[in-house]
Amino acid sequence: MTVTEETAPASHYDRIGGASSVKAAVELFYDKVLADPELAGYFADVDMAAQRRHLALMLTVVLGGPNEYTGRGLAEAHQPLNITVEHYAKVGEHLTVTLTELGVPADILADVQTVLGQVQGQVVAAGNRSGV
């Protein structure tokens, strides 16, 4: 073991159990999103296997795991979709509920919620941001 491994605090990614836990979270999350009649339509023409893979890689980076994300930036992927603030909030809620159900510790959940607040402007369509 190196000095770094002995002294560096464990990342959120390691604390929740690494790749298999992220994968489980993404599965459960998209099950909820696709079961939500207000949101399912956005994903009607989307290759969900690739989608799950991309979100898993992105969530890994957010949680301090290895960066292997090669997809588009958030703004590039979402601006054409005309996403509303309300739908953004619903997706955020599904993610929060998913992580809570899986027993993710409160401090990690709080950090994920901070990131959700930070990236909202990239995901919600520019014309839908009034009042935010």
Ligand code: HEM
């Ligand atoms: C923090 C919030 C979000 C994150 C981190 C996120 C993450 C991602 C990622 C990583 C991709 C793949 C990009 C690529 O393939 O290059 C993606 C695509 C997509 N996202 Fe999100 N997303 C978020 C919010 C939302 C919301 C609120 C909606 C809809 C209400 C949504 C709908 C979609 C759809 C439909 C695609 C596929 C677009 C396409 O294939 O053209 N996302 N998202």
